[in-house]
Amino acid sequence: MIEAALTTERITLEDGRSAIPYEWRGETVLVTDNALNALTIYELMTREDAGEQNAVSIISLIFADPDDAFCACDFNPIEFGKLVSSALWDVFGIDNEGGRTEEPLWDPVEDAALVRVSLRAAYGIDWDVARLAMSWTEFVTLVSALPIETPLGAAIYYRDKR
Numbered sequence: 001m002i003e004a005a006l007t008t009e010r011i012t013l014e015d016g017r018s019a020i021p022y023e024w025r026g027e028t029v030l031v032t033d034n035a036l037n038a039l040t041i042y043e044l045m046t047r048e049d050a051g052e053q054n055a056v057s058i059i060s061l062i063f064a065d066p067d068d069a070f071c072a073c074d075f076n077p078i079e080f081g082k083l084v085s086s087a088l089w090d091v092f093g094i095d096n097e098g099g100r101t102e103e104p105l106w107d108p109v110e111d112a113a114l115v116r117v118s119l120r121a122a123y124g125i126d127w128d129v130a131r132l133a134m135s136w137t138e139f140v141t142l143v144s145a146l147p148i149e150t151p152l153g154a155a156i157y158y159r160d161k162r
Contacts, residue, residue: 017132019064022091024083027072030064031091035139036131037061038092039108045096062087092136105156106143115143118150
């Protein structure tokens, strides 16, 4: 995953969400990288009934303006698919092509309760308040730094020992 530098300016969108500028072959598109978007994308991609409607929803979650992103690819569907795959991996760490095989130590669906409790215990963060304001990179960094004294921190520690 790419990490936005401290000097990267977050763009506030009209609807209150924020986005980061993502460079794609000389063009800049805005990617809405909040943690809730990333988790929603993950859930949509792992659903058994994933179909065309899911793809449209995922694209709408990734890009602040999907039409602008398509324009950045000169309206070429193949290039747009490459942009989607690239943004998914670079910004969210989600592999939609199946080439990356690293096994995660926690699951956002199965460990949801552990995430909530551990963020509150370690950092005083209420997930329901923070999920729209926090970027995915910030969220993953906080989760990976959870102390072993938290429920998810302990689970990650023991899963890593397997």
